[in-house]
Amino acid sequence: MAANMSSLIDDVLEQDIFEELNLSEVAVLGVGAYGKVVLAVSKDDPNEKLALKMFSLSEDAADEDARKVDEETKRMFCKEVQVMKGLHHCSIMPLLYSVQAPDCLALVMPACERGAVADAITTLLPSQQLKYIRQLCQAIHYLHEKNTVHLDIKANNILIDDDDNILLSDFGFSRVLPNKHVEIFVELGTEYYRAPETYSDERVNPFKVDMYAFGMTCWTIVMKTRPSKVDFLDIIRTSLGVPYIYRRMVTFLLQADPDHRPSAAQVLEIVSKL
Numbered sequence: 001m002a003a004n005m006s007s008l009i010d011d012v013l014e015q016d017i018f019e020e021l022n023l024s025e026v027a028v029l030g031v032g033a034y035g036k037v038v039l040a041v042s043k044d045d046p047n048e049k050l051a052l053k054m055f056s057l058s059e060d061a062a063d064e065d066a067r068k069v070d071e072e073t074k075r076m077f078c079k080e081v082q083v084m085k086g087l088h089h090c091s092i093m094p095l096l097y098s099v100q101a102p103d104c105l106a107l108v109m110p111a112c113e114r115g116a117v118a119d120a121i122t123t124l125l126p127s128q129q130l131k132y133i134r135q136l137c138q139a140i141h142y143l144h145e146k147n148t149v150h151l152d153i154k155a156n157n158i159l160i161d162d163d164d165n166i167l168l169s170d171f172g173f174s175r176v177l178p179n180k181h182v183e184i185f186v187e188l189g190t191e192y193y194r195a196p197e198t199y200s201d202e203r204v205n206p207f208k209v210d211m212y213a214f215g216m217t218c219w220t221i222v223m224k225t226r227p228s229k230v231d232f233l234d235i236i237r238t239s240l241g242v243p244y245i246y247r248r249m250v251t252f253l254l255q256a257d258p259d260h261r262p263s264a265a266q267v268l269e270i271v272s273k274l
């Protein structure tokens with residue numbers, strides 16, 4: 001792990017991460033199992049706002065349990081860095097750099113202070129709905145062309161930048177695969193966004209799992225509501241206020257049979273013309 005990790009780290013810091021990077025800690029943007037995401041501002045340039053996804057380390061070598069947790073944290077961090085370093089797309093969250101400090105590992109990214117699409121869901125304008133769906137589809141198409149799957153696409157993981165464009169973020173569950181036909185076990189994901197086949201104990205096509213989650217994300221965007229325990233297909237089919245093309249697209253994407261779901265390339269062809 002050490003050799004692999006050192007090749008993924010851009011900077012090793014001796015002291016406090018904020019001090020060494022000359023940043024002021026402003027607020028906590030989110031909290032996860034690994035640690036937290038912190039909004040920080042450069043002391044040199046107050047216009048430079050960064051989000052630091054920090055993976056806490058205890059580095060208590062004497063405590064075996066703490067050592068095991070640290071090993072797992074390092075593994076998760078390395079996985080996310082490795083995937084992000086290979087991605088360069090205007091609708092995908094860029095990794096500016098990765099750092100190691102005495103008490104944490106951190107991904108440094110541009111901060112999206114407007115938050116996630118999930119937070120803005122009830123106030124979306126028709127022009128934003130179309131733009132976000134199109135940009136998300138372009139991001140997924142790019143990922144899938146690189147044989148990479150996200151595996152946690154949802155409205156909470158789509159951040160909005162200062163220019164009102166979206167950035168697909170959180171590559172913690174992502175995988176880079178050898179080809180588009182490989183089948184793997186997918187046991188993680190978020191309730192309502194998880195494709196039905198992932199609840200079986202069998203291998204599944206992860207690209208189709210992403211397309212189901214994309215369908216649920218489109219559902220939340222066009223219905224302007226967060227998903228809950230309802231019949232998604234029935235609701236979208238009977239929501240006559242939603243443009244027909246969206247109802248048709250979401251219905252295709254949410255099909256229970258993964259083989260019947262369209263690919264990102266197929267959906268992109270439709271949304272590019274809208």
Ligand SMILES: Nc1ncnc2c1ncn2[C@@H]1O[C@H](COP(=O)(O)OP(=O)(O)OP(=O)(O)O)[C@@H](O)[C@H]1O
Nearest residue numbers: 029030031032033037051109110111112156170172
């Ligand atoms: N670059 C960023 N700019 C602004 N906020 C961010 C940024 N990155 C992450 N966040 C916020 O922090 C939260 C947690 O980040 P992230 O999704 O990467 O971690 P996670 O533990 O995998 O979260 P989850 O379990 O909710 O998917 C996000 O939902 C978002 O609100």
